[in-house]
Amino acid sequence: xxxxxxxxxxxxxxxxxxxxxxxxxxxxxxxxGKPAIHFSVQEAINSGIDHVLFITNRSxxxxxxxxxxxxxxxxxxxxxxxxHEVKDINHIIKTxxxxxxxxxxxxxxxxxVLMAKPFIGKEYFAVALPDDIIMGKKPxxxxxxxxxxxxxxxxxxxxxxxxxxxxxxxxxxxKKQITPNLFQVDSLIxxxxxxxxxxxxxxxxxxxxxxxxxxxxxxxxxxATNELQLTDAIAHMLQQNxxxxxxxIEGTRYDVGTPRGWLKATVDLAMQDPLHKEDxxxxxxxxxxxxxxxxxxxxxxx
Numbered sequence: 001x002x003x004x005x006x007x008x009x010x011x012x013x014x015x016x017x018x019x020x021x022x023x024x025x026x027x028x029x030x031x032x033g034k035p036a037i038h039f040s041v042q043e044a045i046n047s048g049i050d051h052v053l054f055i056t057n058r059s060x061x062x063x064x065x066x067x068x069x070x071x072x073x074x075x076x077x078x079x080x081x082x083x084h085e086v087k088d089i090n091h092i093i094k095t096x097x098x099x100x101x102x103x104x105x106x107x108x109x110x111x112x113v114l115m116a117k118p119f120i121g122k123e124y125f126a127v128a129l130p131d132d133i134i135m136g137k138k139p140x141x142x143x144x145x146x147x148x149x150x151x152x153x154x155x156x157x158x159x160x161x162x163x164x165x166x167x168x169x170x171x172x173x174x175k176k177q178i179t180p181n182l183f184q185v186d187s188l189i190x191x192x193x194x195x196x197x198x199x200x201x202x203x204x205x206x207x208x209x210x211x212x213x214x215x216x217x218x219x220x221x222x223x224a225t226n227e228l229q230l231t232d233a234i235a236h237m238l239q240q241n242x243x244x245x246x247x248x249i250e251g252t253r254y255d256v257g258t259p260r261g262w263l264k265a266t267v268d269l270a271m272q273d274p275l276h277k278e279d280x281x282x283x284x285x286x287x288x289x290x291x292x293x294x295x296x297x298x299x300x301x302x
Contacts, residue, residue, distance in 0.1 A: 001149045003208060005051040005119065006044040006126040006141070009112040010037060010060060011103040016258055025060045027130045029262055032269050032276065035066060036256050037130045038089065044128060045095050047142035053099045053119045055112040067098050108227025113209075114217040122211050124148055127230075129205025133265055136251025140206045144247055147182060148208040153243040156185070156234065157206035159253055167191050169202035170231045172246050181248040188235045201246060203231065204253060212242060 014026030027037035041052055056063060066089070074090070077083045101115050113127060126141050134140040140157060147155045158172060168191065175186035189198060207230070216236040221228050238244055254265035267284075270276040 001124060001152065003124045003126060003145050003148065004049055005053065005123060006049045006128055007053050007055065007113060007116045007119075008037070008040055008044075008128050008130055009055045009103075009109055010063060010130055011055050011057040011106060011112060013106060017262075025062055026257070027060070028062050028066070029256065031133070031256065031262070031266050032273055034088070036133065036262075037063060038066075038092075039133045039135075040128045040130045041067070041092055041096065042088070043134065043139045043141055044126065045092060046139040047126070047145055049126060049141065050095060051097050051099070051119075053101065053116055055101055055103050055115055057103055057106075064098070064100055067093060067096075069093055106227075108229055110217050110228035110230040110233050111221075113230055113233075114214060114221070114228065117214045120211055120214075124208060124210055127205075127207040127209060131255060131257030132205035133254040133256055134204075134206065134249060134251045135254070135269070136249075138250065140249045140251055141208070143249060144206055144208040147245055147247050151243065151245055153245055154210045154213070154234065154237065155208045155245045155247055157204050157249045158183075158201040158246045159204050159249060160200055161202045163194060163197070163200050166197040166200055166202065167193055169204075171197050171199055172201050172203065173198035174201070174246075178245075181250070183246045183248075185238065185244040185246050187238060188231050190229070190231050201248065203246075204249070206249065209234075210237075210242070212237060212240075216240070 010025065010027045012026065014021035017026050017029065028035040044052060054063060074083065074086065077085060099119060103112055103115060126145070128141060144155045144157060161169060170188055170190045171192055172183065172188055173186040174183045176184040178184060183201070188203070189196065213233055216233040217228065220232050220236050234244060254268070255261035256265050267280060270280045
């Protein structure tokens with residue numbers, strides 16, 4: 001089974017980051033010198049994928065500019081012996097093929113994936129949501145691709161979340177546990193209440209999908225209200241006796257779709273970078289110092 005294509009939906013309005021996103025795509029938020037969307041594309045390439053389809057809108061031209069060659073810049077940097085500063089992005093540009101489809105209105109993740117049908121054909125394919133950055137020894141998509149090949153079925157990424165947070169996620173009901181990290185899915189419940197949640201395994205932004213997802217998306221689109229949801233289409237596949245598996249991803253996930261999550265990712269990844277670690281530590285220590293109202297020396301609270 002060859003899985004060489006990834007769909008990256010990037011047509012959201014990014015209202016949580018206004019006014020920044022009035023002119024700048026939220027996917028281009030910087031995280032240690034790279035835009036957030038860089039991490040999703042790099043993960044896909046590290047997973048053996050070389051065809052990337054972005055679902056964008058008319059205000060996201062900066063994404064296509066970023067993943068395009070810039071000979072004048074390269075020449076300038078080469079003259080200044082600084083070509084290493086664009087080494088990572090140039091490697092991505094040379095390795096992958098990029099395509100773009102515009103989503104005219106924000107009609108949901110399912111609608112964005114359905115727009116990829118002509119690009120995918122009859123293949124299995126990956127979906128990576130750029131709001132989720134997942135760092136680990138093995139790329140998250142590579143973990144899912146291995147399971148998809150093993151089971152010859154759709155695989156969704158899940159993560160254990162605290163029980164009081166299940167209402168913020170789609171959650172799986174387990175049909176059968178196969179290994180400590182692998183589950184056959186019985187059903188999906190979108191944002192259940194705590195008492196109705198069948199597990200605390202929440203769906204996160206990585207998928208490997210059978211092309212049969214398109215038939216399900218088309219069938220449910222006739223009665224979908226407002227937005228077409230990908231989880232509804234996966235649930236429909238289950239109802240059609242298609243097997244769906246969930247894999248508990250190994251790695252650290254950062255939700256950069258919110259200002260709080262973006263800030264956590266920025267600080268945490270900076271702390272792992274030798275170039276920035278000491279600077280971050282100084283700032284953190286500065287803001288965690290307190291004075292004891294005696295003649296005692298300054299105390300540090302970390």
